[in-house]
Amino acid sequence: MRLLAAVVSLVCFLSAATAPDVQRRLLVIAIDGLDARYILDADRLHLKIPTLRRLAKNGASAGVIGVLPDDSWATGTTIVTGVAPSAHGVLGSSSPNQNSSVPTLWQAATAEHRKTALLFWPATVSAQADYNCPQYWEGQLSADLPFDLISSKCTPGMVQRISSAYPVFSKSQWNDSTALTGLRYLLEYEEPDLTLVHITDLGQEQHETGALSLYSREVLENQDEMIGQAISHLPAHTQIAVVSDHGFETEDYVVRPRVLIGSKTIQVRGGLIGARSTSDANALRKLVGARKSGIAKEVALEEVRRAIPDASGWTAAFSTLPNYVASESLTGKGVGPGSHKGVHAFWPNRPNFRSTFILSGDRVKSIRLPEISMLRIAPTLADILGVKLPLASAASLWPQIKK
Ligand SMILES: [Zn+2]
Numbered sequence: 001m002r003l004l005a006a007v008v009s010l011v012c013f014l015s016a017a018t019a020p021d022v023q024r025r026l027l028v029i030a031i032d033g034l035d036a037r038y039i040l041d042a043d044r045l046h047l048k049i050p051t052l053r054r055l056a057k058n059g060a061s062a063g064v065i066g067v068l069p070d071d072s073w074a075t076g077t078t079i080v081t082g083v084a085p086s087a088h089g090v091l092g093s094s095s096p097n098q099n100s101s102v103p104t105l106w107q108a109a110t111a112e113h114r115k116t117a118l119l120f121w122p123a124t125v126s127a128q129a130d131y132n133c134p135q136y137w138e139g140q141l142s143a144d145l146p147f148d149l150i151s152s153k154c155t156p157g158m159v160q161r162i163s164s165a166y167p168v169f170s171k172s173q174w175n176d177s178t179a180l181t182g183l184r185y186l187l188e189y190e191e192p193d194l195t196l197v198h199i200t201d202l203g204q205e206q207h208e209t210g211a212l213s214l215y216s217r218e219v220l221e222n223q224d225e226m227i228g229q230a231i232s233h234l235p236a237h238t239q240i241a242v243v244s245d246h247g248f249e250t251e252d253y254v255v256r257p258r259v260l261i262g263s264k265t266i267q268v269r270g271g272l273i274g275a276r277s278t279s280d281a282n283a284l285r286k287l288v289g290a291r292k293s294g295i296a297k298e299v300a301l302e303e304v305r306r307a308i309p310d311a312s313g314w315t316a317a318f319s320t321l322p323n324y325v326a327s328e329s330l331t332g333k334g335v336g337p338g339s340h341k342g343v344h345a346f347w348p349n350r351p352n353f354r355s356t357f358i359l360s361g362d363r364v365k366s367i368r369l370p371e372i373s374m375l376r377i378a379p380t381l382a383d384i385l386g387v388k389l390p391l392a393s394a395a396s397l398w399p400q401i402k403k
Pocket residue numbers: 032033071072203245246
């Protein structure tokens with residue numbers, strides 16, 4: 001009997017050690033264009049976003065210094081691999097059939113036999129996951145994608161199962177409400193270990209009406225309400241990350257340095273103005289801080305070269321004032337009115353241009369972090385799941401933020 005008891009307790013011990021760890025579930029919500037100011041300045045902007053406010057208040061949050069290019073496909077892949085776009089190879093949303101060339105979070109989770117779900121996540125058309133409805137288009141990528149086009153690429157049977165639980169899922173166009181209805185179903189009925197969902201309406205609105213515009217705030221409030229509904233069925237012990245691809249700025253003015261100093265060799269990269277000769281550099285230095293030049297300050301070249309590899313021929317670099325966007329154009333005024341639309345694709349260190357990181361759940365401390373690099377997100381998410389991303393070399397935030 002004693003031997004039997006010993007065997008039984010050994011079996012119990014082994015099965016406890018190998019049982020799926022209910023403590024290790026993760027939901028990642030990527031909100032396209034969620035500038036960090038939406039969270040940091042929520043009071044000043046009078047934002048009615050109770051769900052995001054609660055997640056940020058109860059969890060860890062930080063402004064994020066991004067990577068170039070800051071296209072949602074490039075950064076969406078960085079967030080799940082921990083390497084820069086130049087290393088994972090997804091440099092933008094030029095074609096829907098791109099894949100990361102390095103291991104992703106869902107691949108690492110699948111390798112550990114964890115249940116994975118992907119909703120509209122970038123670069124996932126051929127991804128292997130238990131549930132997948134990828135962002136997919138034909139021809140040019142546009143704001144409104146036909147629902148049937150996306151559903152034709154979803155995991156077989158998935159659309160029918162979601163629609164039978166939530167008939168509002170199927171509609172003519174795929175939008176945030178579609179993605180978040182799908183999320184609600186997955187959390188409630190399928191309980192994935194890892195769920196990644198990407199929503200895009202906020203980014204699209206800002207491209208039309210400007211960064212943090214009144215219309216954009218309304219879109220975010222709507223997203224917040226739908227996220228709140230979706231996570232009301234959150235499986236126990238799920239940690240929630242909210243991330244975004246880039247900050248946003250409104251192009252109120254255009255600065256044309258080639259016109260300002262009459263030189264055709266000046267370059268503009270990531271919103272920075274680069275001089276390639278001493279005479280151009282000196283001419284631009286004279287404009288720093290000058291009334292209506294829009295040129296804010298000279299930026300140290302070593303700082304620039306870390307962020308913009310093709311700035312190697314520059315002898316000096318200059319940043320512009322907030323809401324002044326530099327252009328290589330040779331025609332028009334030196335400084336003239338802009339489009340008043342929302343823009344991004346700036347170098348990561350541009351002031352007031354930060355994306356968002358929030359991590360909340362029963363294993364996460366309430367802590368406001370200093371700014372972090374986007375490269376630190378993936379290793380942190382991997383730690384939560386207990387999986388490995390061997391190429392993600394930046395330090396995980398997990399030791400700092402876990403309870
Ligand atoms: Zn975006």
